Amino acid sequence: xxxxxxxxxxxxxxxxxxxxxxxxxxxxxxxxxxxxxxxxxxxxxxxxxxxxxxxxxxxxxxxxxxxxxxxxxxxxxxxxxxxxxxxxxxxxxxxxxxxxxxxxxxxxxxxxxxxxxxxxxxxxxxxxxxxxxxxxxxxxxxxxxxxxxxxxxxxxxxxxxxxxxxxxxxxxxxxxxxxxxxxxxxxxxxxxxxxxxxxxxxxxxxxxxxxxxxxxxxxxxxxxxxxxxxxxxxxxxxxxxxxxxxxxxxxxxxxxxxxxxxxxxxxxxxxxxxxxxxxxxxxxxxxxxxxxxxxxxxxxxxxxxxxxxxxxxxxxxxxxxxxxxxxxxxxxxxxxxxxxxxxxxxxxxxxxxxxxxxxxxxxxxxxxxxxxxxxxxxxxxxxxxxxxxxxxxxxxxxxxxxxxxxxxxxxxxxxxxxxxxxxxxxxxxxxxxxxxxxxxxx
Numbered sequence: 001x002x003x004x005x006x007x008x009x010x011x012x013x014x015x016x017x018x019x020x021x022x023x024x025x026x027x028x029x030x031x032x033x034x035x036x037x038x039x040x041x042x043x044x045x046x047x048x049x050x051x052x053x054x055x056x057x058x059x060x061x062x063x064x065x066x067x068x069x070x071x072x073x074x075x076x077x078x079x080x081x082x083x084x085x086x087x088x089x090x091x092x093x094x095x096x097x098x099x100x101x102x103x104x105x106x107x108x109x110x111x112x113x114x115x116x117x118x119x120x121x122x123x124x125x126x127x128x129x130x131x132x133x134x135x136x137x138x139x140x141x142x143x144x145x146x147x148x149x150x151x152x153x154x155x156x157x158x159x160x161x162x163x164x165x166x167x168x169x170x171x172x173x174x175x176x177x178x179x180x181x182x183x184x185x186x187x188x189x190x191x192x193x194x195x196x197x198x199x200x201x202x203x204x205x206x207x208x209x210x211x212x213x214x215x216x217x218x219x220x221x222x223x224x225x226x227x228x229x230x231x232x233x234x235x236x237x238x239x240x241x242x243x244x245x246x247x248x249x250x251x252x253x254x255x256x257x258x259x260x261x262x263x264x265x266x267x268x269x270x271x272x273x274x275x276x277x278x279x280x281x282x283x284x285x286x287x288x289x290x291x292x293x294x295x296x297x298x299x300x301x302x303x304x305x306x307x308x309x310x311x312x313x314x315x316x317x318x319x320x321x322x323x324x325x326x327x328x329x330x331x332x333x334x335x336x337x338x339x340x341x342x343x344x345x346x347x348x349x350x351x352x353x354x355x356x357x358x359x360x361x362x363x364x365x366x367x368x369x370x371x372x373x374x375x376x377x378x379x380x381x382x383x384x385x386x387x388x389x390x391x392x393x394x395x396x397x398x399x400x401x402x403x404x405x406x407x408x409x410x411x412x413x414x415x416x417x418x419x420x421x422x423x424x425x426x427x428x429x430x431x432x433x434x435x436x437x438x439x440x441x442x
Contacts, residue, residue, distance in 0.1 A: 255412025
């Protein structure tokens with residue numbers, strides 16, 4: 001899947017004549033048709049993960065997770081337009097190179113047991129057996145392996161031999177010369193009604209074993225162990241409840257999952273590149289891809305933001321909790337996004353349907369632009385910081401409603417997070433007109 005091409009097509013459909021004027025590893029910037037009064041206008045689309053990669057000449061190229069034929073070393077298919085190289089065989093053997101241009105460092109997982117010739121899709125290989133199914137998918141920054149237990153006769157554990165070449169291991173992290181370059185993420189099981197359960201994950205003597213206690217769960221059950229590059233974790237998404245925290249899960253949540261797991265939420269930090277200081281924001285919204293079918297009518301969520309364009313890191317539980325709940329760090333503007341909120345409601349979610357766009361966030365984004373230390377806010381003069389360095393960010397928190405009495409247990413919405421490919425993770429879109437100084441109009 002080529003997410004950057006899809007975003008460009010969406011812009012052109014809305015604004016014929018729009019021109020791509022800038023891009024970074026995680027963003028696209030377009031110049032839109034001028035406004036009727038002659039002012040220029042632009043759009044920015046950013047992702048929490050890469051939309052582009054650098055080729056062997058250091059030039060940015062669009063990521064495309066589509067598989068191409070391989071044929072060497074026993075592998076059938078490979079990626080060729082991704083920052084990390086993935087090779088897969090019809091037997092289920094897979095080899096992941098964190099740096100596509102360094103063939104001397106990789107992790108390899110052994111073949112799947114007793115699997116027939118797979119079905120080949122655009123970016124995946126899939127196997128189907130009477131009691132189990134398996135799917136290996138390229139996600140641009142890694143390989144997503146989904147193991148489905150169809151019924152009670154399915155095995156409740158699976159093991160793979162693991163070979164490290166040019167890499168060492170520290171816990172679940174894989175290192176090259178002591179530097180983390182990839183991570184084996186904690187597998188989570190989700191049953192047919194959306195109940196989750198952590199799997200056990202052991203890695204000893206060159207073998208990974210994933211096991212699950214299926215008691216009380218409803219079949220079919222999906223298990224999702226993902227291996228991906230060790231990206232800049234401050235920009236990734238995280239979720240937390242009062243009794244749980246995960247920084248590498250499959251989903252981002254907001255709402256109430258159960259009577260004992262209220263106040264679930266997620267933090268997302270978007271790097272903003274090429275957007276100047278002093279802009280006037282005309283529209284903006286968060287974009288989330290549904291990960292599960294959710295239709296609870298008592299789901300109440302909000303979107304708030306860290307108020308400075310320096311952004312805030314959410315890569316540890318302590319930092320996440322600090323910035324999530326401490327109101328002194330938040331913008332004054334807060335947006336309600338509930339099941340029946342107007343004019344944009346959460347509504348019912350269907351898996352992988354279309355991106356769900358949040359209510360209008362321009363007040364939040366404008367506040368971040370204007371809140372920089374040193375800006376006097378007079379006559380629209382820009383503050384110091386936004387758009388003036390390479391470190392401009394928008395950090396959003398999608399969270400449950402402050403009033404817990406408004407909740408009904410089990411009402412929440414779930415979207416795909418960082419570990420599910422460039423075509424599904426959270427996006428941020430906003431449109432703006434540049435600042436015009438007195439010197440430009442005198």
